Amino acid sequence: MNNESAIHTTYIFCEDLFKIYKSEQLEVVALRGLDLQVNHGELMAIVGASGSGKSTLLNILAGLDQPSAGQITVGEFNLLTITPEELVDYRRNEVGFVWQQTSRNLIPYLSAEQNITVPLILDGASRNQANERAKLLLDAVHLSHRSRQKPNELSGGEQQRIAIAVALANSPTLLLADEPTGELDSTTADEVFQVFHDLNENLGVTIVIVTHDTDIISKVDRVVAMRDGKTSSEQIRSIQYSKGKGEVLEEFAIVDHSGRLQIPRKYLDEMGINKRARLNFSPDGHVEIRSTQDTEDRRAMWDQKD
Ligand SMILES: Nc1ncnc2c1ncn2[C@@H]1O[C@H](COP(=O)(O)OP(=O)(O)OP(=O)(O)O)[C@@H](O)[C@H]1O
Numbered sequence: 001m002n003n004e005s006a007i008h009t010t011y012i013f014c015e016d017l018f019k020i021y022k023s024e025q026l027e028v029v030a031l032r033g034l035d036l037q038v039n040h041g042e043l044m045a046i047v048g049a050s051g052s053g054k055s056t057l058l059n060i061l062a063g064l065d066q067p068s069a070g071q072i073t074v075g076e077f078n079l080l081t082i083t084p085e086e087l088v089d090y091r092r093n094e095v096g097f098v099w100q101q102t103s104r105n106l107i108p109y110l111s112a113e114q115n116i117t118v119p120l121i122l123d124g125a126s127r128n129q130a131n132e133r134a135k136l137l138l139d140a141v142h143l144s145h146r147s148r149q150k151p152n153e154l155s156g157g158e159q160q161r162i163a164i165a166v167a168l169a170n171s172p173t174l175l176l177a178d179e180p181t182g183e184l185d186s187t188t189a190d191e192v193f194q195v196f197h198d199l200n201e202n203l204g205v206t207i208v209i210v211t212h213d214t215d216i217i218s219k220v221d222r223v224v225a226m227r228d229g230k231t232s233s234e235q236i237r238s239i240q241y242s243k244g245k246g247e248v249l250e251e252f253a254i255v256d257h258s259g260r261l262q263i264p265r266k267y268l269d270e271m272g273i274n275k276r277a278r279l280n281f282s283p284d285g286h287v288e289i290r291s292t293q294d295t296e297d298r299r300a301m302w303d304q305k306d
């Protein structure tokens with residue numbers, strides 16, 4: 001997004017967010033103390049293993065599901081205390097959603113253009129207003145020439161691009177997409193990502209995409225990884241022309257609101273760290289994390305002597 005002034009203001013704020021699904025026999029903690037902030041006008045992605053809580057988070061952000069505890073605000077809306085009336089307003093005007101299944105996004109017996117105009121007209125727009133909006137959006141997703149086709153006459157990638165246009169019909173501030181390219185080949189997926197990029201840049205819409213695309217960091221500004229219902233690490237792509245470095249990719253571990261840091265399991269294994277670690281703070285500003293194996297070995301020796 002070009003608007004520098006909008007870039008650094010927080011738009012989505014989640015802190016210590018929990019979602020617990022309860023059934024008669026079972027309780028599943030799908031989000032366990034998740035922290036996340038997304039700025040106005042960001043284009044970012046969420047990745048993570050199956051079951052890590054990505055869709056749960058996206059459904060809560062979409063107002064389709066209720067969080068159990070913690071804090072979550074999107075713009076002016078507090079999604080924990082939101083009333084049913086406000087929720088209708090939120091879902092209708094603040095947020096647009098694109099599903100993975102192409103068939104779930106579009107009404108099959110309406111043309112691409114009608115998929116955009118009919119909900120707008122039902123919502124009170126005049127036919128002219130709806131047509132104008134459809135024209136603009138079809139142009140924005142580069143599909144003006146396919147406006148009269150029905151979904152089954154469009155390719156998977158074209159259907160997803162129309163779905164993005166439909167999701168943006170009411171001019172939402174936030175666009176959410178749950179694995180929007182999951183059913184597409186990589187070339188078609190790249191066309192869809194290009195559309196997200198253009199919409200973010202040209203319309204300033206904030207975009208959060210859940211994806212399994214392994215090369216996602218080359219297509220968005222920031223990638224946040226989730227593990228076990230929490231954010232665990234993030235990659236940020238930044239352009240540092242001033243330092244003569246061009247584009248720089250940095251990876252960070254996330255420190256949560258209580259100061260907890262997740263260390264990837266493979267590092268722990270390599271360092272031989274199990275339940276305890278030793279921290280040393282060095283005067284030059286580094287924190288060293290070390291195994292306690294030497295202490296454990298000494299303790300075991302003393303135990304044997306006793
Ligand atoms: N409606 C539900 N009722 C009970 N448990 C649920 C429900 N929805 C999700 N879960 C559980 O919550 C956890 C997180 O699920 P979620 O769908 O958010 O994962 P995900 O990261 O989107 O996975 P995937 O990559 O497979 O889509 C899983 O253990 C899942 O079984």
Ligand SMILES: [Mg+2]
Pocket residue numbers: 054055056
């Ligand atoms: Mg999912």
